Amino acid sequence: MTTETVGSVEASASGPTSTGSRTTMVLGIVTLIALGVLVLFGLILSPADESQGDSVRIMYVHVPSAILSYAGCFLTAIGSAVFLWRKSQWWELVAYAGAEVAALFTAFTLITGMLWGRPTWGVYWVWDARLTSEALLMLLLLGYLAVRRLAADYEVRAKRAAIIGLLLVPNIVIVRQSVQWWRTLHQTPTLSLSGAEIQGLMLFSLFTGFVAITLVFIWMVIHRFRVAWLEEQLEAEGLDTAIAERRAEGVIS
Amino acid sequence: MSTTVDIAQATGTWPFVAAAWAVVFGGMGVYALVTVVRGRRLSKQVPPEKRRWS
Numbered sequence: 297m298t299t300e301t302v303g304s305v306e307a308s309a310s311g312p313t314s315t316g317s318r319t320t321m322v323l324g325i326v327t328l329i330a331l332g333v334l335v336l337f338g339l340i341l342s343p344a345d346e347s348q349g350d351s352v353r354i355m356y357v358h359v360p361s362a363i364l365s366y367a368g369c370f371l372t373a374i375g376s377a378v379f380l381w382r383k384s385q386w387w388e389l390v391a392y393a394g395a396e397v398a399a400l401f402t403a404f405t406l407i408t409g410m411l412w413g414r415p416t417w418g419v420y421w422v423w424d425a426r427l428t429s430e431a432l433l434m435l436l437l438l439g440y441l442a443v444r445r446l447a448a449d450y451e452v453r454a455k456r457a458a459i460i461g462l463l464l465v466p467n468i469v470i471v472r473q474s475v476q477w478w479r480t481l482h483q484t485p486t487l488s489l490s491g492a493e494i495q496g497l498m499l500f501s502l503f504t505g506f507v508a509i510t511l512v513f514i515w516m517v518i519h520r521f522r523v524a525w526l527e528e529q530l531e532a533e534g535l536d537t538a539i540a541e542r543r544a545e546g547v548i549s
Numbered sequence: 550m551s552t553t554v555d556i557a558q559a560t561g562t563w564p565f566v567a568a569a570w571a572v573v574f575g576g577m578g579v580y581a582l583v584t585v586v587r588g589r590r591l592s593k594q595v596p597p598e599k600r601r602w603s
Contacts, residue, residue, distance in 0.1 A: 316585070317602045411569040415565050516581065519581075519588060520584055530591065
């Protein structure tokens, strides 16, 4: 077994040296295949829309990104609630991982929405209820991540971030219902419990988009969770070492 | 005449479609790469017994 010293931590080069595992490797391969199928159906096989033309193809990445950003927010809210209730570090890290991936997908939703809006509405951005509430969701997620990364005690920053994490849920409800509650330029949901407004290959392409991007989301959350776990282990290790050094110096008892 | 208009509309929307897909696929790729690289770097500093997925 080979060893190397990195900072104050004695590290081992034996065993897996990444956040990957057999499960994530299989998941990654399935995800890449699903993304290939999405490109095939979304950009090549599905027809152009009668009124929107080829810009409808943006829907196959825009709508799944939006739904997965909500999923990330729910994951963060659940993780935050369990952390506040049980003080579980595992759930706190799930919340943290979910928030970062949710922020990424919210950014995708905003950017692809703007790129869809320009050919459809004639403008990239309008301050209507849906777009504004989505932008606020992005700000809330960035706020969560900023607070979570504050240079403070773990318990303090985790607790403060968890409170912000709980606020994500009412915000999602507002984003989701904004097109029903207010008159907006944004269309009403393409998919709902009462059915879909699209059919055939277009519906199948959208379904493919959901499957592929959900797989990406799961893969990302697992890896991001493991990175966060490693960061916390290193921080705890560094703290233990610092306390031991101070004790050796006789500064603290 | 209408065919000419349709072609113009089609060439007008494809750059937006390409940009949207590039943002999503590029963003996912970059984030995945950054996460994996961070994981590899951190894994070398943490003992195997603290990597529960090992």
